[in-house]
Amino acid sequence: MSSTHIVLIGASGRMGRRIGALAQLDARVSITAAIARDGSSAIGQRLSDAPDALIISASTDINTPADVVIDFSSPTGHALALHIALKQRSALLVGTTGLDPSTIAELRQASKLIPVLLAPNTSLGVAALSSAAASLASMLGSAFTCSIVEAHHSAKKDAPSGTALRLADAVRRGGGQLDHSHILSIRGGDTVGEHFIRFDGPGESIELTHRAVSRDLFARGAITAALWLKGRQPGWYTIDDVVGIPTAQGRGGSVTPDQC
DSSP states (O other): OOOEEEEEESTTSHHHHHHHHHHTTOTTEEEEEEEEOTTOTTTTSEETTEEEEEEEETTSOOOSOOSEEEEOSOTTTHHHHHHHHHHHTOEEEEOOOOOOHHHHHHHHHHTTTSEEEEOSOOOHHHHHHHHHHHHHHHHHGGGOEEEEEEEEOTTOOOSSOHHHHHHHHHHHHTTOBOOGGGEEEEEOTTOOEEEEEEEEETTEEEEEEEEEOOTHHHHHHHHHHHHHHTTOOSEEEOHHHHHTOOOTTOSGGGOOOOOO
């Protein structure tokens, strides 16, 4: 089986470096270009321990093979990833968080030409948690109300996290009651990510918990998603499609985007 060629945007960030490190250990994938924002101190450095994978500037003209473009940069940096993917007609995996509606609309438009997978949380466990939350909300009905508490490291800018918003959407999709004011965010320390979903009803409560103990789980999920995305037909995909979780609206170009 031929290697999946990946162009990595946001290579100098926390997620970018972990994807690079794990990619070096996976014979199924090859990082053909590792890109950081212009002016980054990481430009010219090695990506992980690979001597032939140097981090380059975003202004560099990219002509390397690309089956999948992976973007873990910023809400503004995604434009380069989209440009490269459209230019090379490669698949695009967007892991960037905090995207505004106009950016999502832009990605939706691009999905008519290329496969686009919006996965601001690439954890397979979170995908399962989202499915479980929707099912539980459907079973419990209107007698139960829901609240979500999420915690991340102090450098995370968006609050609530896109994962919390995704979980909230899953609860509401299942018919659960969840007011936006009942989504609470904690920012501090170096917490990778924690999400707690609580259903409260007459005389009882139920809690679902997901804890990320290492960013490697997200990096592995991104690589798994990239392998799945290679060669797909143009369309709109989410991590649910990767793990085979049915959605309320079906798959491909019709699923609803999630945020992390």
